[in-house]
Amino acid sequence: MRKINYTYHFTVEGETEKWYFEWLQRAINSTADILNTTKFNCHIQRDPLKRAKQLTTLDKVEITHIMDRESEDKIHTDQFITVLDRMKSAERIGKSIEYRLGYSNFAFELWIVLHKVDCNGPLNNRYQYLQPINKAFSEQFENLDQYKSEDNFKRVLSKLTMNDVVQAVLRSKLIMHANQENGYTLHEYKRFHYYKENPSLSIWEIVEKILIECGVFLSSS
Numbered sequence: 001m002r003k004i005n006y007t008y009h010f011t012v013e014g015e016t017e018k019w020y021f022e023w024l025q026r027a028i029n030s031t032a033d034i035l036n037t038t039k040f041n042c043h044i045q046r047d048p049l050k051r052a053k054q055l056t057t058l059d060k061v062e063i064t065h066i067m068d069r070e071s072e073d074k075i076h077t078d079q080f081i082t083v084l085d086r087m088k089s090a091e092r093i094g095k096s097i098e099y100r101l102g103y104s105n106f107a108f109e110l111w112i113v114l115h116k117v118d119c120n121g122p123l124n125n126r127y128q129y130l131q132p133i134n135k136a137f138s139e140q141f142e143n144l145d146q147y148k149s150e151d152n153f154k155r156v157l158s159k160l161t162m163n164d165v166v167q168a169v170l171r172s173k174l175i176m177h178a179n180q181e182n183g184y185t186l187h188e189y190k191r192f193h194y195y196k197e198n199p200s201l202s203i204w205e206i207v208e209k210i211l212i213e214c215g216v217f218l219s220s221s
């Protein structure tokens with residue numbers, strides 16, 4: 001049977017997110033016995049509306065915006081809502097664009113940690129991810145900037161497997177289920193859903209969709 005090559009579109013906030021999805025594309029396509037292959041169209045762009053205006057295709061396009069909900073401080077909550085506003089505006093410019101939200105609370109580091117270990121307890125700030133990162137990947141980074149340098153971050157990625165990605169999805173789903181069981185409010189704003197509580201995240205949703213459509217869940221089980 002001929003394989004389908006699925007294309008997925010992303011806007012991301014920074015280089016680590018882009019490097020991750022570049023790694024994920026390669027990892028999926030090099031997995032033995034996958035049902036379909038994949039191509040990621042990933043751009044560093046904090047403004048979803050700006051990216052939407054750059055698209056020239058007339059076909060329906062689904063874009064996932066990967067972003068952090070950095071804290072409950074007003075400056076960060078205002079930034080978060082502004083991005084959701086821009087995502088919604090991007091859907092109203094006369095093109096067939098649908099935006100999905102792939103957020104991490106507090107940070108993308110949560111998603112990376114979940115590839116290796118559970119990270120269920122609440123943190124006070126994003127810098128506290130340094131310890132679980134070092135433990136999970138047997139590293140000794142002195143700060144998050146050091147971890148995010150290209151050579152160091154790509155070394156972390158080299159320690160991941162497709163089974164780790166599957167486990168990250170499963171651990172993420174457990175976090176979100178626990179938030180529901182704990183009675184936390186799943187907020188909705190312009191059809192985008194999120195928890196204010198840390199930890200929480202929705203980045204796993206698009207990754208799960210990719211794994212299912214490419215058959216990686218089957219080949220990693």
